[in-house]
Amino acid sequence: MQKQEIETQYILEDSEFLEDGRHVDTMTINMGPQHPSTHGVLRLILTINGETVLKAVPDIGFLHTGIEKTAEAKTYHQALVLTDRMDYLSPLNSNHGYSLAVEKLLGIEDEISEKINFVRVALAELQRIASHLVWLGTHALDLGAMSVFLYCFREREQILDVFEEISGVRMMTSYICPGGLQADVTSGFEAKVRTFTKEFPAHLREYHDLLTNNQLWIERTRGVGILTKEDAIAYGASGPTLRGSNVVWDIRKAFPYSGYEKFDFDIPVGTNGDVYDRYLVRMLEMQESLNIINQAMDGMPAGPYRVANPKITPPPKWQITGSMESLIHHFKLFTEGYRPPKGEVFVRTEAPKGELGFYIVSDGSAKPYRMHVRAPSFANLETLPLMIEGHLLSDVVAAIGSIDIVLGEVDR
Amino acid sequence: MAITATSTVNLVKEKFPQAVVETIEFRDEHTIVLHRTSLLTVCAYLHKTLHYNFLSTVTAVDWPENTPRFEVVYQLLSLEYQCVLRLKVRVGEKGEEHPSVPSVCGIWPGANWYEREVYDLFGIVFSGHPDLRRILMPPDWTTHPLRKDYPLNGFDLPDPHWGGQVPYDTDPGVGNQTLRSWDGRELNENRSRLSQNQEPGTPKEE
Numbered sequence: 001m002q003k004q005e006i007e008t009q010y011i012l013e014d015s016e017f018l019e020d021g022r023h024v025d026t027m028t029i030n031m032g033p034q035h036p037s038t039h040g041v042l043r044l045i046l047t048i049n050g051e052t053v054l055k056a057v058p059d060i061g062f063l064h065t066g067i068e069k070t071a072e073a074k075t076y077h078q079a080l081v082l083t084d085r086m087d088y089l090s091p092l093n094s095n096h097g098y099s100l101a102v103e104k105l106l107g108i109e110d111e112i113s114e115k116i117n118f119v120r121v122a123l124a125e126l127q128r129i130a131s132h133l134v135w136l137g138t139h140a141l142d143l144g145a146m147s148v149f150l151y152c153f154r155e156r157e158q159i160l161d162v163f164e165e166i167s168g169v170r171m172m173t174s175y176i177c178p179g180g181l182q183a184d185v186t187s188g189f190e191a192k193v194r195t196f197t198k199e200f201p202a203h204l205r206e207y208h209d210l211l212t213n214n215q216l217w218i219e220r221t222r223g224v225g226i227l228t229k230e231d232a233i234a235y236g237a238s239g240p241t242l243r244g245s246n247v248v249w250d251i252r253k254a255f256p257y258s259g260y261e262k263f264d265f266d267i268p269v270g271t272n273g274d275v276y277d278r279y280l281v282r283m284l285e286m287q288e289s290l291n292i293i294n295q296a297m298d299g300m301p302a303g304p305y306r307v308a309n310p311k312i313t314p315p316p317k318w319q320i321t322g323s324m325e326s327l328i329h330h331f332k333l334f335t336e337g338y339r340p341p342k343g344e345v346f347v348r349t350e351a352p353k354g355e356l357g358f359y360i361v362s363d364g365s366a367k368p369y370r371m372h373v374r375a376p377s378f379a380n381l382e383t384l385p386l387m388i389e390g391h392l393l394s395d396v397v398a399a400i401g402s403i404d405i406v407l408g409e410v411d412r
Numbered sequence: 413m414a415i416t417a418t419s420t421v422n423l424v425k426e427k428f429p430q431a432v433v434e435t436i437e438f439r440d441e442h443t444i445v446l447h448r449t450s451l452l453t454v455c456a457y458l459h460k461t462l463h464y465n466f467l468s469t470v471t472a473v474d475w476p477e478n479t480p481r482f483e484v485v486y487q488l489l490s491l492e493y494q495c496v497l498r499l500k501v502r503v504g505e506k507g508e509e510h511p512s513v514p515s516v517c518g519i520w521p522g523a524n525w526y527e528r529e530v531y532d533l534f535g536i537v538f539s540g541h542p543d544l545r546r547i548l549m550p551p552d553w554t555t556h557p558l559r560k561d562y563p564l565n566g567f568d569l570p571d572p573h574w575g576g577q578v579p580y581d582t583d584p585g586v587g588n589q590t591l592r593s594w595d596g597r598e599l600n601e602n603r604s605r606l607s608q609n610q611e612p613g614t615p616k617e618e
Contacts, residue, residue: 061548068533069557073564104439233465233491236522247491254494343438346487346498348468357487361473374469374487382525411548 040407063411071371075337095176101347101358102178115303122296125289131352139401180306221275225387225399239354245273251350275402337366470526515541533558
């Protein structure tokens with residue numbers, strides 16, 4: 001591409017044009033990639049007239065790390081670690097989606113025990129709350145409510161403590177893996193989760209007290225950044241962004257996975273598709289997730305924490321020291337990995353940001369031939385110009401916060 | 413009448429016998445492989461008549477040994493009937509550097525960014541796309557990283573993408589190894605002339 005072409009594409013000149021018979025001076029400004037309210041490295045090229053945004057062009061790719069390319073050079077088990085790094089605010093949900101896709105490719109979904117499913121669901125919902133807490137904190141901070149941020153991170157810390165308890169790691173857990181879980185849940189797991197679920201409803205009420213009926217909050221968010229139902233579907237928005245626009249759609253209900261059909265929960269939806277609706281949807285989702293966690297903890301059965309298939313999961317340590325066959329299985333698994341049959345799967349899961357899909361193509365070797373991630377933030381970000389064009393510059397910040405993007409997932 | 417993936421496959425086969433190359437079923441997931449020329453007709457039919465109103469993603473797979481070389485993959489979803497379907501188009505004859513596929517942006521506007529991504533990472537051109545630019549890689553990147561012939565580690569330290577000269581002679585950070593660009597040009601030639609004990613950036617002792 002010629003230099004001239006690049007400049008015309010990326011540097012929009014300040015221009016004058018006629019509008020209602022008047023000359024209008026427009027200005028093109030850069031928002032990001034280094035801007036606190038763009039939640040990472042999002043760059044927006046905004047053409048503004050006074051304080052009104054006429055045109056918004058998102059420019060992404062600043063965090064492109066080539067995860068899809070890297071995955072092609074890793075075995076299926078190693079590629080799991082990469083999925084942590086995409087949506088770094090909800091790594092367990094990414095692990096969950098990836099594990100389900102690999103299990104489907106291997107054809108071992110039926111071997112996954114009830115206990116694994118219950119632990120997975122409990123962790124996925126804890127992670128959803130943690131992700132929504134970061135969203136709430138930063139979103140409120142963007143709009144000027146500082147204290148909510150501090151409260152949210154206090155509660156998120158409790159959830160990260162649970163993850164540390166079971167996996168030893170606070171954020172990049174890789175705990176849910178193809179074939180089950182990396183390790184059995186520890187004895188302190190249930191007590192920690194119970195403490196959280198007992199304390200959290202009071203905290204949730206506290207957030208509602210701070211924001212939901214707060215006149216300042218309502219004026220900044222109601223009627224702002226409207227996304228219509230038709231646009232939301234046409235542009236492939238998903239998760240709370242789609243539900244905020246009054247579309248009743250949740251992958252957990254439509255295509256239940258990991259036994260979600262056994263849990264009783266509701267899907268909150270908005271009415272207008274504005275920032276306030278998306279805010280309320282996420283707030284109510286935290287309550288629903290809490291209900292699911294309680295049900296999962298109450299009904300947690302006993303059982304193995306990974307499938308007893310030595311070709312896919314390593315044998316227990318005591319067997320390795322005593323049995324030659326187990327030693328060989330262990331060695332083969334960690335040097336070569338497992339080989340799913342030729343084929344391809346696309347598995348959708350409901351991540352905190354929306355529909356997270358893993359498309360994995362296998363050529364029969366131990367490494368994924370191609371791994372594509374349908375990142376919810378990527379599609380949700382595409383709807384941003386629809387929300388902000390024609391509105392005020394200060395509403396851009398509210399709209400970005402309300403779609404809850406994570407740039408690690410957008411750029412992958 | 414409720415629509416399922418199986419009934420969709422049968423309907424499409426019945427209605428567009430010329431369009432379908434083959435149908436694949438693996439792990440209860442249905443795939444229809446279409447001819448490039450009839451992609452838009454079938455997509456419009458699926459969207460309008462069978463209510464596949466949600467396009468989950470568009471991606472591609474590179475099979476360098478095969479002809480056609482690329483598979484462009486569309487994951488469709490019907491919110492109304494809760495069923496999913498995968499469409500595929502195979503493109504890229506031998507020696508064709510940038511194969512072309514008709515863009516589905518007119519049917520699902522959300523395809524815009526996905527098609528830009530596929531163009532960026534695979535070099536597949538979507539004809540009729542309103543704004544076909546690179547999306548993840550820098551705008552003046554010349555190659556397509558997700559192709560199988562693109563090396564995993566990238567090329568051997570290519571020129572900085574903005575075209576300037578990196579001051580390798582002052583702060584190479586690479587020890588004494590010689591770095592070359594992909595066309596064989598030595599990038600830190602000044603560095604190799606520095607003596608071992610000399611601090612980078614200081615004048616050379618004569």
